Amino acid sequence: MLAAVLHGPGDVCFENVADPEILKSTDAIIRLAATCICGSHLWPYRGAQSITEPMHRGHEYRGIVVEVGSAVTR
DSSP, rough: OOOEEEETTTTHHHHHEOOOOOOOOHHHHHEEEEEEOGGGHHHHHTTSSSSSSSSEEOOEEEEEEEEOOTTOOO
């Protein structure tokens, strides 16, 4: 699957990463339909906040639930 990864100020790449897996009974896997970058993600992109390792971007999203753990009921 592709992920937007920030490596440093102004350095964002789309990279292949492992597909998500259900690891806990409360997990859910969502096929994303849309995502965005929130304001807090702009600080490291602009260099105003340092990062020590590559960071995945885009935690605000909409999508379709495609798989759930055994404890997920709705």
